[in-house]
Amino acid sequence: MPDFSGVSDVDSSSSATENPQFVDRFSRKFYYLRLSITDVCNFKCTYCLPDGYHPTGKKNSSFLNQAEIKRIVHAFADCGTTKVRITGGEPTLRKDFNDIVASVAQTSGITKVATTTNGYRMAKQVGDWKEAGLTHINVSVDSLDPRLFHQITGENKFHDVMTGIDRAFEVGYQQVKVNVVLLKQFNGHALPSFLNWIKDRPIQLRFIELMQTGEMDELFQQQHQSGVSIRNHLIANGWLLKVKEANDGPAQVFVHPDYQGEIGLIMPYEKGFCETCNRLRVSATGKLHLCLFGEEGVELRDLLQQDEQEKDLIARIQGALDTKSVSHFLQEGKTGMTPHLASIGG
Incomplete structure (x- = not known):
């Protein structure tokens, strides 16, 4: 049975760390850092990298090293951040992934260390991730049909990923979050099978609306499906909205x-989606992104070379926050400059 403490039929945020330094001009406070450590991915998902990964070839495009990662996380932690999600690409492709997890987990003030993975290495490595200090896992599973899974991801790894999820529970994770990108022609009518799957499993299944990026306009027009119908179905069948914590995602x-x-819905096209934004992104090459969409990013890497630069690093981040927009404007058809979700960690 799920824990119904803190459950209500009205969404409200709990109190958070007092006086965080990172606040934008709309009084939004930022407790959550999404930190990409690579833009490389070994899957070829139709909605992200349908042609597979191709290096950008840009000068100075090497990924953040462990020392740089430690400094950026320390600065964020000093300014109220309590949660770090390690993203990609596929972050577990980094040979030093466990060392990065351990470094983040050992940072004072960080209470949640999460990752988002395609799950292909989970069965063999999830025990090592937990030992390193990883507290939360999100796995992408866009279909429970192995054939459709293969079609969406370009990889015949469905059974490997399912084994990895089972293994995560075996090594002590109390919950695994599973991300499902809503695709009208692939999984748009799969809610009954997903509900059956989580009935007796501690999985938070998260339906994510397909978001339009610069390289997939046609796919978006063909496959986008709103999560509203799913929400209406849940409410009509006795599901209750759970109260968020300050460092929870959207x-x-x-x-x-x-x-x-549990069922989670991420609906970025819904009015007011950005009002509770609490997360910032740093790309694998050291750029701060105030939003998943809309801008080139703010260079931070020159301020990640020495511990003594933290004051200047914090000032640059806060200065950028003073320019953060009120919205991503996706609902107006503006996709910004993000070519695909793997480029800055989704």
């Missing part, structure tokens, strides 16, 4: 007394 999470699992 998902609206629903729970039900008859289900061990």
Whole structure:
């Protein structure tokens, strides 16, 4: 049975760390850093890298090293950040992934260390991730049909990923989050099978609306599906909205007394989606992104070379926050400069 403490039918945020330094001009406070450590991915998902990964070839495009990562996380932690999500690409492709996890986990003030993975290495490595200090895992599983999974991802790895999720529970994770990008023609009618899957499993299944990026206008027009119909179905069938913590992501999470699992909905096209933004992004090459969409990013790497530069680093981040827009404007058809989600960590 799920824990119904803190559950209500009205969304409200809990109190957070007092007086964080990172605040924008709309009084939004930032407790959550999404840190990319590589833009390389070994899957070829139709909505992200349908032709597979291709290096950018840009000068000075090497990925952040461990010392630089340690400095950026320390600066964010000193300014109120409590959660770091290690992203990619596929972050576990980094040979030093476990060392990076350990470094983040050992940073004072960081209470949640998460990663988002395609799961292909989970079965063999998830125990090592937990030992290193990884507290939360998100796995991408866009279909429970192995054939469709292969078609969407370009890889015949469905059973490997399912084994990895089972293994995560075996090594002690109390919950695994599973990300499902809503694709009208692939999984748009798969809610019953997903609900059946999580009935007796502590999985938070998160339906994510397909977002339009610079390289997939046609796919977006063909496959975009709103999460509103799913939300309406859940509410009509006794699901209750769960109260968010200050460093939670943007998902609206629903729970039900008859289900061990939970359902999350991420609907970036819904009015007011950006009002509760609490997260910033740093790319694998050291650029601060105030939003997943819309701008080139602010260079931070020159201020990641010495511990003594933290004051200047914090000042640059706060200065950028003073220019952060009120919205991503996706609902107006503006996709910004993001070519695909792997480029800055999704």
